[in-house]
Amino acid sequence: MKKFWVLFSLFILPLVFYIFLSKGIYKYSNLPILTEDVLAIKQFSNDSNATFSNNLSIVCFLGNEINTAKGSMFNLNQTIYKRYYQKPYFQIVAIIPEASKEQYKEAIAELSAFTDISKWNFIYTNNSNINNIFNSFETPFSLNEALYSENAYIVDMELRLRGRKDDEDTKDGKLYGYNMKSVATLKNKMKDDIDIIYYQLKKSAEKEKRRKREI
Secondary structure (H helix, E strand, O other), X not given: OXXXXXXXXXXXXXXXXXXXXXXXXXXXXXXXXXXXXXOOOHHHOOOOOOOOOOOEEEEEEEOOOHHHHHHHHHHHHHHHHHHHOOOOOEEEEEEEEHHHHHHHHHHHHHHHOOOOHHHEXXXXXXXXXXXXXXXXXXXXXXXXXXXXXXXXXXXXXXXXXXXXXXXXXXXXXXXXXXXXXXXXXHHHHHHHHHHHHHHHHHHHHHHHHXXXXXX
């Protein structure tokens, strides 16, 4: 029995660890692109910071019913924003009907009372623009009558919608958006997928440094 455990620790355990590590590396080297060419938001705002380009954007469509939107906004803030807002490129883009701007002032003030909201970008635009932006994501979802979506979406630096193609909880395996009403989904799925993108960025930067050294 002692000989078995010695052999196990010397050969089998390292092999199991290697297989586990290999699967982890595979996971962290891929996060599927679900949609190319998401519509740029820059054309809809006078704010110079309002752009998807060169940013890792978490996009939400909050609609004009503030009571519905507040819960989603605060869940996203607590679970995702506070974890990543100090990282490079990160931002949250909240797209809101322009007629609701005054209505949102109190909610944003509440948010800023305990959070540095400098990486929250609130984009106010007309209903037609909101629908056009949302439709460019090419998801199987639609906005409700209040122009609200319960999902938040990941848009990368090249205006591509990122998500999953092997999600166990969706019918066809594709996960286009992350339910803001579910803290578990934000914590266990969106957080993991954002980490994958940052891992990719890190590996790309390391590869570029090696390339420059070799020149």
